[in-house]
Amino acid sequence: MWICLNNAFLSIIEPVKGGDKLRVRARRKGDIEAVFPGAKVERTPGRDYLYRAELPREQVVAAIASQVAGISYPNFKDSVKNKPLHDAYARFWGIMANLQELRPYSTTKRRGQGAFL
Template sequence: MWVFTSTGMLSVVAHRDLKGSLLVRARSPFHIRKMFPYAAVDQTLDADYPFRAVIERELFANVMLDYSLNIDYDNFKNSIEEKNFHDHCLEVWATMRRYGLNWGRFE
């Protein structure tokens, strides 16, 4: 699952060995630390997502719930302060907009 927040993008998958945990991955360690400040973030330079943290499923769910309950912006793109991340999110938005314009072709 990809999760975009105002402070970063996370790729979240089931942990292969720890059933009660998720592997939260990112391309920037700050994206993980903003959401999970006490998590141990490991680095694997040759991985697609070089920064990773093992997060218990319940903690992940609680953090996402808290984040969603505290959204105070009315425009996601405008809520992103980091310019480089903002610009890349605009590219994602544009790609998905093009997808949405053609949704009927995929039914």
């Protein structure tokens, strides 16, 4: 699962099927600690994500639920203060907008999704 927060980008997986731990991964230094203070984060060169931590599933669930409960902005991208992270999310927004049947802010269908208006 990818989690896009206004101060961190995380990837969360279950490294052992049915296990009680989840692996939280990040591309940027400090992202894991921003959400999980005190986590033992390993730097893993040569892997797909440079940073990772194994955490109890319950801790991950509680931290992500707390992030959702604390939402206090009307626009996610505008809440991201770190420019490189904001710009990455803006690109991601554009890529994901291509999955939408209608163009954002439009009534015009995209090519390849039925009649193009």
